[in-house]
Each structure stands twice: as structure tokens, then as C-alpha cells.
Amino acid sequence: MLLALRMFTDCYCTQFRRSANALTSVYDEALRPIGLKITQFSLLRALERLKAATYTEIAAEAALDKTTISRNLKVLINAGWVTVSADEDARYKVAQLSADGKKMLRRAEPHWEVAQKKVENEVQRFMKGPANKRLLEALESLQRTGSAL
Numbered sequence: 227m228l229l230a231l232r233m234f235t236d237c238y239c240t241q242f243r244r245s246a247n248a249l250t251s252v253y254d255e256a257l258r259p260i261g262l263k264i265t266q267f268s269l270l271r272a273l274e275r276l277k278a279a280t281y282t283e284i285a286a287e288a289a290l291d292k293t294t295i296s297r298n299l300k301v302l303i304n305a306g307w308v309t310v311s312a313d314e315d316a317r318y319k320v321a322q323l324s325a326d327g328k329k330m331l332r333r334a335e336p337h338w339e340v341a342q343k344k345v346e347n348e349v350q351r352f353m354k355g356p357a358n359k360r361l362l363e364a365l366e367s368l369q370r371t372g373s374a375l
Contacts, residue, residue: 249345256341262334264341269298270307270323270331278322289369302327 253264272287273279279287285295299321302308307327311320323331346361353360 252344253338253341256337256344257334260330260333260337262330262337264338265298266302267331267334267338269295269302270327270334273308273321273323273327274331278320280318280320284321305330 250264253267257264257267269284269288272284276283276287281292281295281299284299285292288295290298299308299310303310303321305326307324307330308321309324311318349361
């Protein structure tokens with residue numbers, strides 16, 4: 227009944243924040259059986275794309291601040307999914323997926339796909355053509371708008 231108590235707002239930012247929270251819940255629930263959160267899965271995927279990267283590069287790829295990246299990478303390092311160079315200066319530490327991290331990512335992908343399909347099916351009701359391509363284009367356009375500031 228919490229939804230019934232929420233007041234409508236025409237503010238796009240508020241609506242996107244509410245949607246982002248709901249989406250996080252959808253993905254977290256899908257990944258729960260293997261003990262991952264969407265934030266962790268996203269970082270594992272970012273590292274797979276980057277191969278090896280500094281914390282600054284990972285932060286840029288994930289669109290998160292370096293403090294958040296450091297905190298979240300620590301969890302992945304402790305789990306054995308990410309390895310990091312021994313440099314004392316965090317700005318120059320290089321992180322990469324370990325063999326176990328790659329295995330976890332492969333294990334997680336089917337669970338992620340369940341959430342992805344659930345979101346696509348919901349959005350498809352409002353779009354003509356494939357939801358996945360059009361939704362990604364719209365979201366990327368919004369990201370470019372925010373990045374240009």
C-alpha cells in the first residue's frame with residue numbers, strides 16, 4: 227500500500243529516481259540467489275569491459291565517484307573476484323577480474339537476464355518496436371545531456 231501513499235509528481239528527476247530505486251530492487255532480487263547485488267554485478271561487468279583499470283577509470287566507466295568505487299571494490303576484492311596491484315597510491319592501483327570473478331560473472335548473467343527481460347516486458351507496453359534498443363537510446367541520450375553540463 228506504500229504506492230497508494232505516494233503523491234504524483236511531474237518532476238522527471240523525482241520520477242527517474244523512484245524508477246531507479248525500483249529497478250535496483252528488480253535486479254537485486256534476481257541476483258539474490260547467487261549472493262550478488264546489481265552494483266557488484268555492474269562493477270564486475272565494467273572490469274570485464276576494461277580488462278585492467280585504475281580506480282579512476284572504473285569510476286568513469288561506472289559513472290560513480292571514486293569513494294563509492296573504492297568501497298564497492300573492497301567487497302569484490304575480499305570475495306576474491308577482483309585482484310588489485312600493490313601500489314600504495316589508490317590513484318594508480320590497477321584492478322582486474324580474477325578467474326573466480328569471471329566465473330561469478332558467468333554464473334550471474336542468467337539471473338541478470340531474468341531482470342533485464344522483466345524490465346523490457348514492462349517498458350514494451352509503452353513503445354513501438356523493440357524496447358531494449360529504444361530504451362537504451364533514450365537513457366544514453368539523457369546521460370549525454372547530464373555529462374555535457
